[in-house]
Amino acid sequence: MKYCLTFLLFMFFQFLGNAQKPRIDAIEVTALDMNVDSLEMLLQRSNEDTAKVNLLNQLSWRYTFNQPQTGLKYSDQALQLSKKLNYSRGTGNAFIYSAWCLWAEGNYSASLRQALKALYEFERIEDFERIAWVHITMAHTYREISDYNKALNYALRSIKTYDSLNILPRFSIAVAGSIYEKQNELDSALAYIRKARKLDEQHYNGQWGWLPLLLGNIATKQKDYETAMTYYRIALPLAVNKNIKKDIVDIYNSLATLYLKKNNLDSCIFFSNEVLSKWQSTSYQKGVLEAYNILAEAYRSKNEKDSTIKYLLLSSELNKKLFDQDKQREILNLTFNEEARQEEILAERQKFRTQLKMYFVFGIGVVLLIIAVLLWRNNLHRKKAYLLLQKQKKETDLQKTMVEQTLSDLRSTQTQLIQSEKMASLGELTAGIAHEIQNPLNFVNNFSDVNSELADELQQEADKGNLDEVKAIAKDIRENEQKINHHGKRADAIVKGMLQHSRTSSGQKESTDINALADEYLRLAYHGLRAKDKSFNTTMKTDFDESIGNISIIPQDIGRVILNLINNAFYAVDEKMKSGIENYEPIVTVSTKTVKPPSGGLGAKVEIKVKDNGNGIPQKVLDKIFQPFFTTKPTGKGTGLGLSLSYDIVKAHGGDLKVNTKESEGSEFIIDLPLSKVL
Secondary structure, X not given: OHHHHHHHHHHHHHHHHHHOOOEEOOOOHHHOOOOHHHHHHHHHHOOOOHHHHHHHHHHHHHOOOOOHHHHHHHHHHHHHHHHHHOOHHHHHXXXXXXXXXXXXXXXXXXXXXXXXXXXHHHHHHOOHHHHHHHHHHHHHHHHHOOOHHHHHHHHHHHHHHHHHOOEEOHHHHHHHHHHHHHOOOHHHHHHHHHHHHHHHHHHHOOOOOHHHHHHHHHHHHOOOHHHHHHHHHHHHHHHHHHOOHHHHHHHHHHHHHHHHHOOOHHHHHHHHHHXXXXXXXXXXXXXXXXXXXXXXXXHHHXXXXXXXXXXXXXXXXXXXXXXXXXXXXXXHHHHHHHHHHHHHHHHHXXXXXXXXXXXXXXXXXXXXXXXXXXXXXXXXXXXXXXXXXXXXXXXXXXXXXXXXXXXXXXXXXXXXXXXXXXXXXXHXXXXXXXXXXXXXXXXXXXXXXXXXXXXXXXXXXXXXXXXXXXXXXXXXXXXXHHXXXXXXXXXXXXXHHHHHHHOOOOOOXXXXXXXXXXXXXXXXXXXXXXXXOOOOOOEEEEEOOOOOOEEEEOHHHHHHHHHHHHHHHHHHHHHHHHOOOOOOOOEEEEEEEEEOOOOOOOOOEEEEEEEEOOOOOOHHHHHHOOOOOOOOOOOOOOOOOXXXXXXXXXXXXXXXXXXXXXXXXXXXXXXXXEHHHEO
């Protein structure tokens, strides 16, 4: 009687929660208040019906983060009974609970496979709430294998679906925040996690320990170690109280990482060993792998080579187990097949829309045919019909004349607008160049004014015979003159760089600061494009190796190569931005570094990279991009000579020009110049 009453109360609260609008998602450990023993006792007394399927699935979920093998056993039983009863929702839940158990074990390919099975089942019965749950499961899996773009895509899709169902997506928001934290986009991560924590406090009294853990990780990355420690102290008792061993492992690893960053190596080693000694049996292998890596780094810092090698070997073995090539290949295949399926679904929808349009047009045709028959019957008198047609012809001729005149006027206006736009673009380009020169000129003018005042003051102090003050003022004047000289040379360098770019190459190599050259052309390209299109905007990042120094190159030629690659990158991210992709942030990165040869080899290089996150280059045309007159741009937007000439220029310098690209993810062009050319 006691267990029957418990079960009835459980079902009542579930119904009560579903009746409230808006609801909050309850797909997580903290939302289940019944203990495992109570559920197992109910299971023993249950009949072979759908209620038993739901109990088996709940038990599978409760064991996910502590005993995933036991969880898999219950989800398998739920699956078999669901198929026997033809209970589709139970079947989908069994697949998704098994996916979570496999995720906890670190078997990400199998987890993704089960999640996709669940997705197909829920799509078949059009259970959109469970579809959102599958999406967040897949986001978790892709986050663990570091495919953050797909992970974030599924997390945001889950949030969107929950919002459409008027369900507050606490869990989905938290996962999206954790993905941003992994990507080191800390502002976005904080916004999402704080929103999830607010929902948790409003509806569950703030008992979810994973949220303060994530906030602690963000504080650690921001080097705010005191705040991070405060959050970890909040998270640990919450995880222990709920007995969520996976979260306990993550908190201990985060504490170890915090102490490692503070160089408190003994505390770091203590917490990592706590993970290995107490929680290794949970099958949460990703947490164990992180503990190995932290211990290896800690012992390396202590210069204890034997221990360092020991944990590096353990880390390597476990890493191979979790991310071996077969599993990675399976994940890629599953991802490819799912993307192909989604494309087929879109194609079927488009086909259906096309058929509807065809039926509509056919219906209109039938109606028009009926109207024509009626008109024919009503126009039996030929003379009247002839007069009517003559009148219509005159009106048509008049309309044609008016349309032709209007078209002529439009063409004339279009020509004027094009010419005006050309002149406006020229003015904007001039403004962009002026922007580059204005800053050093401002410095020159300001320091000149200051020196003029100091000269007057010097004359006054000299008349007074105050020699010490005269020397001090003279020193200030000399320092200001140095600054004037520095910024004057800076403006001179900008003008010379522009003139060098505009004139024909001399063919003579010069000692050139490659970092300054790359930075200059990045800014000129950006302001030039902004002058043409004020709607254009992108994030520019640089990562220059200051140890390179000057190299011997023809600056006009290498500058043209860099400028061409940067312009192509700007074009790529601008095209992707205009395609309307949600949450897309265009980024162009320019970097330099010295690449040393393999051990015992010769030929160190200077490497210049121009990277974008645009649409990438299709594989089918990748072999042609360096051919003359070949271009992927629309007609009128490219000559097809830029990359060909760039390739020839780099080869003439004894270097190489390569490209790495992924469709829909972006491209990276790499210029390699021999280090023997460095002066």
